[in-house]
Amino acid sequence: MAQHLAIVDDEPDITQLLGNYLQAQGFRVTPLHSGRALIDMMREDPPDLVLLDLGLPGEDGFSIARQLREHWRCGLVIVTGRGDAIDKVVGLEVGADDYVTKPFDLRELLARIKAVLRRLAPPAAAPESGGSSECLQFAGWRLDAAARRLVSPAGQEVTLTSGEFDLLLAFARHPGRVLSRDFLLEHTRGREAGPYDRTIDVQVGRLRKKLEPEAETPQLIKSVRGAGYILVPPVSSAS
Template identity: 70%
Template structure:
């Protein structure tokens, strides 16, 4: 984590921009350009580093890359929206329309695809900051920190303790591979069904293609007319009892794949 030098005490307080990207060349480029426009910047290369910064020195706005190795940018975006009040601009090479829609739906203020014009990016950053600025004479905003979340990648850090994922009253014990419903009754899933559910829980609010799901659960790509995932999704829906009543938790997105709708939380115990 690197930060630009502070300004003199008499200068206006500059807006603080956090830049999260796994490529140092990009964070350095953006930090230099934003710094030349009067912003204070912090360069970051992992979700864990961003969560530490959010607690220690909450930025006014985060520039977030979605393509972080071993991390899901949409999960990070969701964490930011649930726990902090700050601007969020997704800056990514993923220009697919579905990704844009999901990015905006999880709470991003803007979505910029690479390659981008630096001047346009700065203009978009300023526009978001203007929208977030309080009206003259308005009461001071509430503290930026809404709650103290676990690090975004703690759900994947099994060494920190026993991991359980929760949604709609359900509990999934990852290590024991147990799924328990709201009534406390364990539901038996096959290996493939459990792996499929776990993949959805690790990517909530994101449209997942059939190829991706098959790769994650079977370690292979789909063949033409392969309906394996569709069959497993149907079985999983029935076992979760979510085919009717409360609606589909695993939503079909025509031509794209599947979307896990419920909010997912995690706990770790010794």
Template identity: 50%
Template sequence: MNATAQTHVLIVDDDESMRELVSDYLADNEMRVTALASGRDLFATIDREAIDLVILDLKLPGEDGMQLARGVRERATVPIILLTGRNEEADRVMGLELGADDYVTKPFSPRELLARVRAVLRRYQVQATLPERDNARRAFRFAGWELNLRTRRLRSPDGADVELSNGEFSLLVALCRAPQRVLSRDQLLSMSRLHEAEVYDRTVDVQVRRLRLKLEADPGQPALLVTERGAGYRFACEVETLY
């Protein structure tokens, strides 16, 4: 996975040529794409992956596109763009009433779809600042890494899964919640316990050292998890929150 291709779009369309066209165009515009030919694996993919946006064809053979859209909305606050036919106004209206964020009428240009994807994502980024969504986080992204809070999985910039102990996971979550802030050892311990991790039987310093071995290109000269002498630690990177 390209480390710069952070936005993860899931497209569900039975038309292979359409999937390839959309996937290639979004990938060329620095987005990561997962493409499915049917809704069979849709929910499993949403549960497993940190998806930013779903593009869903309403006319999948043998499947109810509206039911799929409803299931996506019930599972997550991930935005949805529907693909519909030119003469399917009733479907478009019903889809929007179910909670879809936009629709694109076939045939369409990839450029139009990209513009709509970007517009919907911008709206969600604004909404993500609302306090009531504070506990709805699905994942954190930082420096090409992705930490999925549902699966407790850490994915490296090259797409590899990196195992974390309970203590390492809880500490990394605490750091991601407060990027660029200097946190004392007591603060880190307290914030980590908020995530119901096992009680530490080792010091925060040991957990930090272990995280550095997994995150840093040079653990001896850390660039992400920085020591602030006499004060504690600082997560020195931009962190993107997915809801």
């Protein structure tokens, strides 16, 4: 079955251009022109991924993004003409998987859409004879790579966006090693960092708020000035 994409933009020319291109790539596409239309559709026919413009008339695109993250699990790529660094940071902080500014190359947008969908795809079932899912444990936290679940030391499941989960998994697979922003972007987004790219910094900040008792003085994921980040505690395979 074709994967379902929702394109939310108040400019019909944009939704038509993207819709025609993405349909030709094998996707099922629903063009929408308001946040309310998107929320209504999420209840009836939720898409696998939403392409969301921030500049919708009378609506705050960031508020719509927050609603998506609070109530549904889908890919979210913000596609907007607002290219300020602050807008990008806020977009990632509210849980967007990626942020693309207009004008954009259709092929690059397609590659980013596919990258997000790959991260969201359920893992292939393991063969019945042998093979076990990857579960990693550190400082009492349990990370199940196959089920894409994070469980706290208290036994509570903690909700992560697809980008946050992939970032934490990269750290857990390389404990005690300083990981550069380029390395983390390549392993979580499939691309290199651009000038002033703060994607990883924002995602690390969000992870710290969910993992650390005091995010301002992190003990699990520490910064290494001029080099990147490191997951400090040892990691073991969880039974």
